[in-house]
Amino acid sequence: MARGSLGIEGKVREQGQKEAEVKKNVMSLLAVVLICFLAVIITGKALAAGTWSYYNLTVPPFGGTANTNNLQKLYTGQCAVNSTSVGANYDLWAYLELVDNTVVSTKQLINDGTSISFDNWASAGQTVHMTFQSGQTDPVYIQAIGYWSPDNP
DSSP: OHHHHHHHHHHHHHHHHHHHHHHHHHHHHHHHHHHHHHHHHHHHHHHHHTOOEEEEEEEOTTTOEEEOOOEEOSSSSOEEEEEEEEGGGOOEEEEEEETTOOBOBOOEEEOTTOEEEEOBOOOTTOEEEEEEEOOTTOOSOEEEEEEEESSOO
């Protein structure tokens, strides 16, 4: 009889060890999943903060305007424009606006190869777009190509 009880105790001990090993593996897996989840969130925020948005717009003559797509500001502070080209050696004014077209920055003069960061009054969480304006005496449509960011990446 003592012999049978030893066999049961051994099986119980063995089962306990297996359960402990499974528990350890599950905890390790949960730790890895948590680390991956946090990495995705942190990386996503970092990428979003440094996001440049491409624009290719045609600005109408005589003080006409063209707007980029709308983006949400992540931080209060500067915005940026990196102009690849402005057509026909003209200059354009660039400035930040809210969705309702309220101007929230000073106007900055840009042309081919201009890369600028400038202050604005939009707050984090507000949706904005960059507006480009031709000069009052510019008689032609002006193509503008480049990148912009609501936050200074």
